[in-house]
Amino acid sequence: MTLPPSAIAIRGLCKSYGKAEVLHDIDLEIARGATTCLIGPSGSGKSTLLRCIAFLEEATRGTILIDGQPLGFEERPDGKRVRLPPHRIRAVRAGIGMVFQQFNLWPHMTALGNVTEALVTVKGLSRAEADARGMAQLRRVGLEARARHYPSELSGGQQQRVAIARALALEPAILLFDEPTASLDPELTGEVLNVMRDLGAEGMTMVVVTHEIGFAATVGQRIAFLDHGRVLLNGTPGELFAAPRHPRLTQFLETYLDRGAAMLLQPA
Amino acid sequence: MSFDVSVVLAALPAILSGLKVTLGIWLAAAAMGVVLGFVVAALRHFGPAPLGLALRLVVEVLRGTPFLVQIFLLYFGGPYVGLSLDPVPAGLLGLTVYAAAYFSEIFRAGFAAVPRGHVEAAHCVGLTRAQIVRRILVPEMTMLVLPQCVNMAVILVKETAVLSVIAVPEATGVISAIGSQQYAFLEALFLLAVIYWGLVEACGWAGRMIERRLSKFRFA
Known part of the structure; x- marks a missing residue:
């Protein structure tokens, strides 16, 4: 048992699409109140792993515990893996917020409408109360003034910040980010990363799939390096990036030489 | 041969009654076709x-x-299977079913075109399946398919002319009959072309108005 107890505990997780197994027996503990970055080459399974934690993909085997509660499936003492009833799945998922690469804002709702939708539809709050809470979240991401704008009237960076506010509105204990800046140009990337940095500083538990190695190295407290569906390395940025470095990680980082991560390759 | 539309226009009350039937059947068939088409598309998308x-x-x-x-099959073949309908109900039923088939295809494509991520985002914030359909899928699909729906309405108004073959007293039947009584076929056909074109323009204009109002909801 790790101390402090993990926000997310992943045990023996496997995920297959037909015959192709994309996650092999993943064991991973995600620390509470910390930012964990999942890095790795394309096809390494990092997004699939994150989507399993969001229960957007159902793992083929293994368990995921969110604050000790099983997500989606439970392993019985006799070894049988059973799917939990919808209300129990929903209850555990409620503690998890998700931010997507493509923002996925609903185009027919304003920024505020996107943020308040679940507060009204799911939580049953009054319009006024939901709006007040929604505005507070938009303020948190610096977009109070854009509340009445539709997604099409916002920049990519602003849309992603609205998407973060939407996830925050339900007050989740864990926020998942699936390559949140991969669709943004460098300038807009900065504004989104700043919001994420602030959230990390506030002690939000975050799991971030990212290609922003610089962000991972500076903001991530833990980094898991995935390769071919396995967690190859898992530790603090210092442990991972300091020499002697795992050869596979060095090989991966070399692809970032032209992308501002050269400093990571300097001999320690 | 002279070209004098006034010969046809002299029968204005008859023309107006034909126009009324055309408009009535068109709007009713379009409205019911949209509803029926939506139900069919929803059953195809969500049903077994x-x-x-x-x-x-x-x-x-x-x-x-x-x-x-x-x-023809509906009007002349219907009685053999116990479905004897007068021209107007037969025309209305036929055009509604025909419209529903096309509208259902439009809606089906619309449902399929809503990005998967928008549904996933809704799942992540805890919306139920029914809430996702009502709050996300249907509104987004409607925005996507509006131009095709206007286009379909335009096609439908022209298809009402076909109903003259089963003696539905709509514009084409009435006005071409006047034309043959007055020996003014060309004038009658000319008048018909102007009427249909006017209706189509009005429909297109209405569609553009709606689209403009919805334009800020467009996909980012």
Whole structure:
């Protein structure tokens, strides 16, 4: 048992699409109140792993515990893996917020409408109360003034910040980010990363799939390096990036030489 | 040969009554076609697979045969299976079913075109399946398919002319009859062309108004 107890505990997780197994027996503990970055080459399974934690993909085997509660499936003492009833799945998922690469804002709702939708539809709050809470979240991401704008009237960076506010509105204990800046140009990337940095500083538990190695190295407290569906390395940025470095990680980082991560390759 | 539309226009009350029937059948068939088409598309998208397959077959047949043939089959073939309808109800039913087939295809494509991520985002914030359909899928699909729906309405107004073959007293039947009584075929046809074109323009204009109002909801 790790101390402090993990926000997310992943045990023996496997995920297959037909015959192709994309996650092999993943064991991973995600620390509470910390930012964990999942890095790795394309096809390494990092997004699939994150989507399993969001229960957007159902793992083929293994368990995921969110604050000790099983997500989606439970392993019985006799070894049988059973799917939990919808209300129990929903209850555990409620503690998890998700931010997507493509923002996925609903185009027919304003920024505020996107943020308040679940507060009204799911939580049953009054319009006024939901709006007040929604505005507070938009303020948190610096977009109070854009509340009445539709997604099409916002920049990519602003849309992603609205998407973060939407996830925050339900007050989740864990926020998942699936390559949140991969669709943004460098300038807009900065504004989104700043919001994420602030959230990390506030002690939000975050799991971030990212290609922003610089962000991972500076903001991530833990980094898991995935390769071919396995967690190859898992530790603090210092442990991972300091020499002697795992050869596979060095090989991966070399692809970032032209992308501002050269400093990571300097001999320690 | 002289060209004098006033000969035809002299029968204005008859023309207006024909126009009224055309408008009535058009709007009613379009409205009911939209509703029926939506139900069919929803059943195909969310319903059990065998039902979806059966509906698909019906839609394919309706889209794969000329409306003229369908309306003849309904009006003259209907009585053999116990469906004897007067011209107007037969025309209305035929055009509604024909419209529903096309609208259902439009809606089906619309449902499929809503990005998967928008549904996933809704799942992540805890919306139920029914809430996702009502709050996300249907509104987004509607925005996507609006231009095609306007286009379909334009096609429908022209298809009402076909109903003259089963003696529905709509504009084409009435006005061409006047034309033959007055020996003014060309004038009658000219007048008909102007009327249909006017209706189509009005429909297109209405569509553009709605689209403009919805434009800020467009996909980012």
